[in-house]
Amino acid sequence: MTEHVTTSRGDTVGFDRRGEGPAVVFVAGAGPFRAIDPQTTETAELLAGRGFTTVVHDRVGRADSFREGRVDLADELAAVRALIDVAGARATLCGHSSGCAIALRAGVDGLPVDRLVLFEAPIDPAATGVPEWTAQLYRLLDAGDRAGAVSHYMKDIPLEVLDGLRTRRCGSRSSPTRRA
Incomplete structure (x- = not known):
């Protein structure tokens, strides 16, 4: 069932929370959102069944986290912070694609992140243009x-x-x- 939290920047973020235990917050890439990402939902359900609290959300600017205008990194980080708080004060962040960059920045900025799980990170320091x-x-x-x-x-x-x-x-x- 969809829940909502308001970030420190005033955005309303829609999310699904499952299970009880150490928290895992999923940070999707630029394209997916909960309604079209059954793999993340399935992974969250499996982890919840193994004793974790999982949070899967729609990133700011889409679906149940809709708002008009440009979304910047500060908006994304405020959403992650609010979701960590909802999940239990500390969390492992599981980032996919551009969600990896958000998760990494959350860790660098001192958000209460215990671990990072990153896949398909678009990080190429040799990239030009x-x-x-x-x-x-x-x-x-x-x-x-x-x-x-x-x-x-x-x-x-x-x-x-x-x-x-x-x-x-x-x-x-x-x-x-x-x-x-």
């Missing part, structure tokens, strides 16, 4: 070109996956193009 890529993404978002922003963001994703993302909706009010 990141500022230009980011600037183009924001130009598309600011112009309201959601489809263009998703295409730009997901340019290395197989076309069939990108087409699937284009046709899905984030809850009733937003689409995955809302976030970068």
Whole structure:
């Protein structure tokens, strides 16, 4: 059942909490949200059955955590902090894709994180063109070109996956193009 928490920045975050025990908070990548991510839900259910409290949430800006406007790292970290508090004051963060970067920053910034579990982290210190890529993404978002922003963001994703993302909706009010 969906619960909600309000972050220190005023955002309402929708989440599912399961089990009792040491906390694991899942931080999804840029595309997924609970309604289209059954693998994370299944993993959370398995961990809850093994004595953990698990929290799976919709990142700020989509589905049950919807809000208008650009979402920045401070918004994401405030959400993670609120979810850690809900889960039991300390947590292991399990990050996927861009969620890895958020989880890493949470640890660096001193949030009460005991461990990090990271997979498919988009971290490549040798990558070039990141500022230009980011600037183009924001130009598309600011112009309201959601489809263009998703295409730009997901340019290395197989076309069939990108087409699937284009046709899905984030809850009733937003689409995955809302976030970068």
